[in-house]
Amino acid sequence: MTGLGENLLLAIGMLADPQLLAVILLAAVFGLFVGAIPGLTATMATALLVPVTFFMPPLAAVSAIVACTAMAITAGDIPGCLIRMPGTPASAAYTDETYAMTRRGLAAQALGSSLVSSVIGGLVGALVLIVAAPILAGYALRFSSFEYFWLAVIGLSCAALVSSSDLLRGLVALLLGLFLSTVGMDGVTGTPRFDFGVTELLGGLNFIPIMIGMFAVSEILKHLASDAAGVRVPALAQAVGRVFAGVWSLIGRYRRNVARGAATGTLIGVLPGAGGDLGAWVSYAMARRFSKTPEKFGTGHPEGVIEAGAANNAALSGAWVPALVFGIPGDAITAIAVGVLVMKGLNPGPQLFESQAPTLYAIYLVFLLANLALLPLGWLAIRLATPLLRIPRHQLSAVILLCCVVGAFAINNTTFDIGVMLVAGLVAFALDRLGVPIGPIILGLVLGPMVERNFLTSMVIADGRFIGFFERPLAAVLGVAAFVIWTLVLARPLWTRRRRRP
């Protein structure tokens, strides 16, 4: 308990730094801005932020990412509600509902209730992170390379399974990410792999230019290539009134929905590859399923908005549990965050909870702070919604391209990374046209070295016997779990086909 108190005091001391608070505030405002612009995702906000975090101390870098993503996901509700264009995919689940509320003259209520439920969901997710992560880290200290190998396999499997409606496409994305992770000198023997004689590739592919290309450049290409001619941002139906008027009583009435959304979101967030988007869709469906008035859904009813709003923000915090404890990211955003942590010398894993405990406690406090800051900043963003939505998006895309070039260059001060960013953007654009998800590529890229290192280490320990992967009890449980997941996935289509037969 003394350790906890000491760490907490140290963490509060770290957080009291005005420079750090300024970074959090600026990142939050940036997240609100990007989230409120239709088509710019929270992942893109993080991708654009990472080159700047490169120049920050570790705590400031992680805090900036936490604040930015929480704000971006919540701000994504604003354009969805007012002009039926979700700011981020995490808001897409209930965009029609909030827009229907706007048409009924309830825009302020829709935005206010989703904001408050997001704050509650985010706080619940953060509390789960604070409680669950150290407990899991205690268990994880007993893990060997066998357990880490199986954990990474389960994580990658889930990423491939839930990232796309099509298993094969998810798997292809994952394998492409794993392949990219093998480019450059092998970590054990120093043997160059797939470098094609290019000196810059010997050190491996830096994930930041790839991520900027895949999430920012490809998004702009997608917008340009869209064939839906003549789409313009429509004028706002109405000015947004008092944001919090009547919201608290509404939240009280739907407190069960808030609790269920927060719980569902956190659980889905912990699952690798899922993230806030899926959390919101599942929660909205659950709200409808358990509602006493399901017929009201789709007509401008706040029940689903409140539940899904709580879920997408809770998932954001939940995704950090496996990221911090095992180094296995929960979604694309935490994959980026894991990359930043590694870049800053804070290798995620159970040892981090012992060697950098005050920093981790400070990160926990940032989660709480960022979610509490959502109330005033979210209110401000809603009040400023009209000018935000009138920013010409062509101009914005040109500025984003400028930031992409500078961001890619700034990591290693080399123009080679601008080329990597461009190629990654083109590849992601092509893959998107083919329905291949991008998230698993980043997860594969980040997790690839961990899978390979733990596999080779385990093979050496087991003297080349694959049965060695099942000899430790916990490794056996995890290994069997991985096999069960894949057996169920592969058997399901056969089972469905057999049932359809007369």
Next chain:
Amino acid sequence: MTSGSGPAVRARRAEQAFGAVLAVAGVVIARAAAVLPAIPAQAYGPGFFPMWVGIALAVCGVLMAGRAWLGAGGPLVSPGPSSPPLGLGPSWRGVLAIAWLVLGLGAVALWLEVVGFLLCMPVFMLGYLWLVGEPAGRSVLTTAVAMALVYWSFVRLLKVPLPLGWLEGTF
């Protein structure tokens, strides 16, 4: 198994081609990985992991091409209204804007060091904004403000040595 034309057939053909490319790429990766030297006195080495990744990619490619040939498979576009269009439509300006973006970024990657950031990027941005049909005055203003902000924050504040190229010695 796929005949005629139309978006669905074109999409299936694209998937067949993608599957074939994946299968070939997988085989090439697996072969290249297989010849990498193993760790001394061990059966495993730096080639083991990428070899299996290559084999898995090849299998996925064959499955994807086969599935498209048989006319089965999932949706070909990612769901979700997350990417509202910019409203250019399939016009020549839209195509040129894409070409400018791709070739322009390629040129920036090649010549940024020689020409310099302060000359390269305004040309790229103004060309892009002209092609997407933005008014000239607003484009110049956006470019000037964005360049000033980025230059100040990255070069002055974060000390990133953005290349000055031809303007070396001027600043």
